[in-house]
Amino acid sequence: MQSTLARFICETKSSTPSTVHVSTKEVIGDESAGDESADDDERQQSSEEEDCSEPDNGSIHTEEVPTSSDILTHLPGCWTWKMWLDKKHSYPWLICVNNKLGCSTCKELPSLGVDATKNIHLSCEWQSVTVSACGKSKEKQLMPLQNKIRRHSKSKAHTQAQKIKLQASKETIESSIATMNKSYFSATKKMFWIAYKIGKTGRPFTDLPVDCDIHVLNGVDIGRTLQSDKSCHNDSDHIASEDVSRNSSEKQTFKGLAIKLASSSFVLNLATMYDCLEELSSLSLDLQERKITLPMAHALIYRAIRVFHSMVDYPGTKYKEVKCVVDKVGTDRKFKDVLIQDNRKCDVVIPYGQLMRSLAANLEKRLVTFRDTENELPKLINSITVLKPSSWPKECPLTYGNEEVKYMCDIFHLDDVIARRGFQEYIDIVRTEGLLEPPEKLMDLIKATKIIAVSTAECERGFSQMNILTSSVRSSLTIKTLSTLMFIKCVGPPPQEFCPSLYVRTWKGSLSDDSKAHARKQTINEEHDYNILRKKLKE
Template identity: 35%
Template sequence: TVKAVWNNYEALFKHFSYASTDTCRDSRERAKYNGLKNILTSNNFVHNLGVLYDALIELSDLSIQLQKRDMTLPAAHKSIQRTIRVLESMASIPGPKSQEVISACENKEFKNIQIYSKTSVIKVQMGQFFTSLSNNMKQRLMTTQASNVSSREINNEYQVNFKNLIEDLEVLSPENWPDNMDIQYGDESIRRLSQVFEIDQVLSVRGFREYKENKKVNIDIKPLMTVINSIAISSSECERTFSSMNLIVSPIRSTLTSSHLSSLIFIHCVGPPLEKFDPKSFVKSWIMRGKRSATETNCLKRAKKDENVSNPYNSIWNCLNV
């Protein structure tokens, strides 16, 4: 990764330098390590390393924020917008690592290692790179369209729908309310949201009006608030579930049905920790239903079927005794 190369730059240089002159290696392998050393000591490579480091740090921080379980769609939208503004600013004002590599290229020395001007490595234009990165984030994240589909149209239908959805959601935040707002402020947004999520519009509008007066979530607006807060922001929840499924489904448990597997995954994902779980009531219920406990040594006698009962396969079974 970029961070690993940055932190271990000196060690990599020493390794490539030693390997390029190691007589125990053949000429082809020594030439390969010599080429890696030349790339590592290129000023363009060092410049690109710092630019990518700054960009990936911002994207990594955004990814961590979006993985929070309490992250809502309006909060996620603000985080994305903030990151985009930071990237746009870096197009003209270099980030901390970019400033460090710019200074290193001017002094022709990075981490106490001499670097050289070489045209073999293409230099990333910092302004163009961050501008393109921010534009791509707007096109892929500021839309209701699938992220794997790229759309170059300005103000296309999906982007307009996303913009309208965010504006409607912002009405529910008290910090966005005007000081002297009309009694019908935000009613149209609540109706549109109720229609999208198939919730009673009359109850939602009534609850929103009470919410504006009392600044407290009431029973009428609560269904709409619950649905909005339940919108999945990222695929992290799905990834956690798949990880749990890999732990639960094993060769020993390969006979689990889909229903049992779903129940076990649900318990694993949202169940309480062991110190907060008292199994006594569930164990008593299990035993009261005639089930035996795991520590029982004397099992109930097996009930044998009456062999004298007629069976349509008796004639076939009798052939086995001939």
């Protein structure tokens, strides 16, 4: 035995740095395994001359050196410690008990169960760890033992047993993960409840953090994730996509709708409408400004017409972005993480250039200068433009614009003599001193040109305020009271700029007359009835 240990130490020192950890328990195995005889059919020696070990995959270097002769006594007599490490490296399922070999994988399974097929069964020898070497000498025992190990590793029964063990380990891992994530699942379920409540009540996604804070204050465990407004949006999308309350026909309907929304024609039409509405929305907001004047509105509409004409040859940003995606092929054809596909049922594309020309033509019809030449509005616009120094010629005479000023004074019922003198003074000041501030004589005409209503936006603001004032709890307001409230709401200054002194002085004259009529009503205390009842109950 000492010579065997010495040989092991020498072989270990000369090995290369590939490492395998082998414990003493793996060598000794289960002491309770029975000692059964080897199969006589496997005692024939193979005629092929092979090396006693597996092909050299790199020498094995041990980190756990045996210190007792008991370990070597459990190995087959023809093996050294080095050979055992080589076999254990190649066949991890190999175990050894009382000089006999076995399979740990087959030993753990009593049978293949429902996975067993005809003529495929687990080997009793390998299950009971009773595979031994045959032969009179150690050299003759090596080859049969090696052939048994190789045949067992390639057998269908052993392969099926490994699959069953692997599947069992996966199920065990999944079960343990489910147990570990039980609390996480509960917290996530609560977050989905909150997200569903927000969607059902029509509240914004930004309500989620506030609701989470309230739940935390109430002592509810909601975890630490999915507590942002973006998470609320994602949860709502998932609930809508996985709605189990819909039947198959409804799901098919929504599936068809999703296919249409992801079609190339729909996305192109959507981008076209986006570019158009973006320009029209900007024009609408500009025309609703309170400081807008008639010449300014005319210039804005004329500019929008030119924009639509230019978009025929130079499309908008959204259309170009979508067009680049649609022109791609395969999986790269994605827009906002949605795969764009061609759909023959809804492949009608709006002609981009034709739509832009139609919009420009409709705006030209609304533009006053393109209407009938007998209309007075074009002349009024040109007359108002004269008041701007930027429209004057370089050599502007003092009599420039006299006809236009007189025409505007006739419309607004102003003194044209004073207005013309003020305009001449304005020309002289701009030309000589470079000042752009109009003189006092011209201010009445300039203010009159600014009060022309360009759109119905101000009327719509008034109707909107009237709808706010006449709510369900204030439905008995008279027309006079409603008019008073609308005047204060729409025309009155902010509270910090309001000066009540002027109104108090005018109110004093009628204060004595209305003091009785507007005296504060005395509230009648009816609590005494309940006090008597409480006293009776206490008795």
